[in-house]
Amino acid sequence: MLQTSLEFLKREFFKYYYENIDRLVPPEPIRNREFGFFLEKGKGMFRHKCFNSLRDFHEFILSEIPLDIYVSAANYEDPGNRDMSEKKLVNAELFFDIDVEPVNAVSDEEAAWICQKCGQYDIGLKERCPSCGSPTELVRLLSEKQLREALGETEKLIHVLIEDLGIAPDNTHVFYSGNRGYHVHINQEDFLNITGEGRREIIDYLLIQGLDEKELLNILRRGVSIENISLKGVKKRVYMRILEKAGSVEKLKASRRETVLKMLEDVVEELKVRIDPVVTIDVHRLMRMPESINSNSGMVKRRIRLEDLSSFKPLEEAIAFGDEEACLKVKIAPKFSLGGRTFGPFKDEEVELPVYAAIYIICKGLGEYAGG
Numbered sequence: 008m009l010q011t012s013l014e015f016l017k018r019e020f021f022k023y024y025y026e027n028i029d030r031l032v033p034p035e036p037i038r039n040r041e042f043g044f045f046l047e048k049g050k051g052m053f054r055h056k057c058f059n060s061l062r063d064f065h066e067f068i069l070s071e072i073p074l075d076i077y078v079s080a081a082n083y084e085d086p087g088n089r090d091m092s093e094k095k096l097v098n099a100e101l102f103f104d105i106d107v108e109p110v111n112a113v114s115d116e117e118a119a120w121i122c123q124k125c126g127q128y129d130i131g132l133k134e135r136c137p138s139c140g141s142p143t144e145l146v147r148l149l150s151e152k153q154l155r156e157a158l159g160e161t162e163k164l165i166h167v168l169i170e171d172l173g174i175a176p177d178n179t180h181v182f183y184s185g186n187r188g189y190h191v192h193i194n195q196e197d198f199l200n201i202t203g204e205g206r207r208e209i210i211d212y213l214l215i216q217g218l219d220e221k222e223l224l225n226i227l228r229r230g231v232s233i234e235n236i237s238l239k240g241v242k243k244r245v246y247m248r249i250l251e252k253a254g255s256v257e258k259l260k261a262s263r264r265e266t267v268l269k270m271l272e273d274v275v276e277e278l279k280v281r282i283d284p285v286v287t288i289d290v291h292r293l294m295r296m297p298e299s300i301n302s303n304s305g306m307v308k309r310r311i312r313l314e315d316l317s318s319f320k321p322l323e324e325a326i327a328f329g330d331e332e333a334c335l336k337v338k339i340a341p342k343f344s345l346g347g348r349t350f351g352p353f354k355d356e357e358v359e360l361p362v363y364a365a366i367y368i369i370c371k372g373l374g375e376y377a378g379g
């Protein structure tokens with residue numbers, strides 16, 4: 008990123024934070040949390056930072072204008088200590104991250120590629136560089152389809168957390184991450200002290216891991232009813248769903264082995280919630296700060312009310328910047344949608360874009376600021 012682009016970004020980030028600073032409220036008590044920041048592009052994270060008050064935190068943000076802001080899921084006695092074991096963990100929120108794999112572009116103009124070897128690039132779908140024959144890297148912008156898929160997984164996760172694990176809807180906080188997925192934070196007293204072991208159990212339950220399929224298949228085919236077996240956790244979850252689909256224990260018993268096996272496979276696929284287990288297991292994890300800007304896209308990690316979840320439109324509702332025109336020198340960008348409008352495709356051209364779209368392209372590393 009050129010210096011002029013970085014200055015443009017910092018100017019616009021400052022405007023956003025100046026106008027929205029009251030939306031940035033870390034969980035209480037603020038003095039027990041560790042904070043982390045990316046202050047400059049390409050430099051490491053500045054972490055182990057702590058604040059005594061909300062006012063100090065806000066002052067820091069308005070004076071430093073960080074590119075990214077993080078807060079610990081954990082409460083510590085001494086959050087500013089650089090030695091993790093000396094921080095003295097008190098407890099930690101449960102934190103889930105759902106990202107889905109990028110989907111393939113449907114049309115040629117929605118794709119672009121770059122060759123990392125010889126530097127060529129163009130609009131379109133090409134797996135190999137036409138100049139040097141090396142494998143190309145596809146330019147991935149956010150797609151509505153991909154984000155809808157992630158939203159579907161998030162709804163699935165919330166359903167399980169509330170219905171199966173007994174988490175109160177009021178303690179379930181959902182956010183669009185500002186880039187490729189969704190975050191769910193659980194701030195409920197009886198879940199704050201869950202250890203590594205308990206967290207692993209929750210992860211297994213969500214990912215349907217550690218299921219002895221042979222054993223379960225035997226139980227299902229023998230037609231054992233739930234009262235006569237002591238199934239729990241993930242096994243019970245799968246058993247109950249299969250029973251529901253089959254209609255009754257008798258019907259299961261009468262089914263062919265292949266039929267039951269197929270059912271088992273389908274149900275595992277249906278129930279699995281694609282969380283990132285690494286994030287949930289780590290109690291020392293730093294979470295992106297709600298309502299802060301994600302510098303991988305220039306969009307906001309936006310809080311979503313549970314009742315608005317199914318109709319949430321990330322590419323419209325998580326925009327941080329205005330629509331005044333900015334001039335941008337775009338290297339390469341496939342056609343993309345943002346803020347209810349469609350842009351591009353662009354190649355080696357200077358274009359006028361609304362500030363929010365210009366910042367998106369800069370954050371994705373595909374263009375540089377060329378004046379306002």
Ligand SMILES: [Zn+2]
Pocket residue numbers: 122123124125126127136137138139140141
């Ligand atoms: Zn090449």
